[in-house]
Amino acid sequence: MRVILRMSSRFGGDLRGNVAVIFALAIIPVMTMIGAAVDYTRANQLKSKLQSAADAASVGSIAKNSTAFVAAGSMTSDGTIAGGAVDATNIFNGNVQGLTGVTINSVTPTVTKTGSTLTSVVGYSADIPTSFMGVIGKTSLTVNGTSTSTANIPQYIDFYVLLDNSPSMGVGATPTDVATMVNNTSDKCAFACHDLNNSNNYYKLAKSLNVTTRIDVLRTATQNLMATAQSTQTYSTQFRMAIYDFGASSDTQGLRSLFSLSSSLSSAQTAAGNIDLMTVNGQNDNNDQDTGFSTIMPAIDKAITTPGNGTSGSPLKYLFFVSDGVADENNPSNCIKSTTSSGRCQSPIDPTLCANMKNRGVKIAVLYTTYLQLPTNSWYMTWINPFNAGPWGPSPNSQIAQNMQSCASPGFYFEVSPTQGISDAMNTLFAKAVMDARISR
Incomplete structure (x- = not known):
């Protein structure tokens, strides 16, 4: 009886097998963090490309000789310019054409004349699928951005x-x-x-x-x-x-x-x-x-x-x-x-x-x-x-x-x-x- 008790005590005090158990428990969150970092890095890279497209759209839609610029010259009051928004959308879409791994949810351009200033605001929203974060139920990341450009309208x-x-x-x-x-x-x-x-x-x-x-x-x-x-x-x-x-x-x-x-x-x-x-x-x-x-x-x-x-x-x-x-x-x-x-x-x-x-x-x-x-x-x-x-x-x-x-x-x-x-x-x-x-x- 004494031998059994002594062996039981020695087994309970032996900690050498805990390393494997702890590693098995820690590997999941560590891998999740590494995967999340990869997903976020990729999302930021794609967002940068989307932002560049938005910048090109906001600048190009009010450039000299653009539809909005020409229209603003004949406007006698302030207001939005529908043709400018169409141009902004087309420029944005042209710049993201062929971009893979992203789903564009919306593009919201607005071109407005206020006094002698022409302002173009191009907003966008997109979903980027994740590769690793799905294990925690996060199948995509949503990115949003806005680009604003202004131009001085030549005065008459x-x-x-x-x-x-x-x-x-x-x-x-x-x-x-x-x-x-x-x-x-x-x-x-x-x-x-x-x-x-x-x-x-x-x-x-x-x-x-x-x-x-x-x-x-x-x-x-x-x-x-x-x-x-x-x-x-x-x-x-x-x-x-x-x-x-x-x-x-x-x-x-x-x-x-x-x-x-x-x-x-x-x-x-x-x-x-x-x-x-x-x-x-x-x-x-x-x-x-x-x-x-x-x-x-x-x-x-x-x-x-x-x-x-x-x-x-x-x-x-x-x-x-x-x-x-x-x-x-x-x-x-x-x-x-x-x-x-x-x-x-x-x-x-x-x-x-x-x-x-x-x-x-x-x-x-x-x-x-x-x-x-x-x-x-x-x-x-x-x-x-x-x-x-x-x-x-x-x-x-x-x-x-x-x-x-x-x-x-x-x-x-x-x-x-x-x-x-x-x-x-x-x-x-x-x-x-x-x-x-x-x-x-």
Whole structure:
């Protein structure tokens, strides 16, 4: 009896067989964990491919020239774009074609226009069968994802181009051109006035001397602007142009339409070729008062309709104003700096004339064609130089330049004097206008 008890005690205390039992019990969860890791890794790899397809769909559905992008350009209000959702679905499906080991449950694309922003959201859900997790009853893994892309919709803009063609724009475009005129005129005159009195027609003289005047540069620059606008626009009617000047002649001076507002930029470019200097009929025609800012600026303000939000039916409004910035008009009661005894006002532009347009939401881009000093011209030295004086040229503190800058909307002022500068500046102002419209609304 004692032997049996002793053997039973030894058997109960022997632990050597427990290792096998413990291993047998642990192998199942360990293998399950390893299998789950394999299944999750595969699921993540497939989800990455699905996410790439969703990214391609959200970007591609609102790309330039896409159905949604084109449709958004003609929409006058916010809303969804069904064609964009169709494109997104097709792009997604095209990118997952041939992808095995996954079942697509749903693709939910939405393309929406809100203001000037186009947004594409592509969501998806898919099941991925498991290889190892089935032992614990998990036969598939569900993966979900979303991709969001946005695009700025090009804004519709109406550009009103106001060009100073008064006699002072007959000055040489560069100091060399000025000197050529001075050296070839008996009265040392730098102005190539388009005087119809043939005995004093310095306009024709400038042509024969190959002198480039500011009006010549302005003509070319405006034509180049139309070409730039035509090559820049995304939609065929995105930009419309209108061209105005200060009048055909001194006797009829005032706001004149050279080209009515139109999206035909090629026609606008042709019309710009007709820009020319205002004619005068001899000295003292219209008392030589040919730059009537006090009447022209309110008139262009009236011509510019109410600015919109940049949609096709409600375009933004920009005024491109190009001038040397000096008024010459009968305005004795509201002359900034000087008035002759007859009431003739020769003075820097009054910047308050621009205020109403800016208050209405019209952006004003000002290109100031620097009034070069004309030391041999007594009229210039008496009436203009006091606003413009510097020891060797126009002063950095020129009242003319300051007032022109005050007329401009913030960031839309350029001052140029070299011949090649006007065209570059006009194109730069145009590019700034398009960029400003894109990011500020």
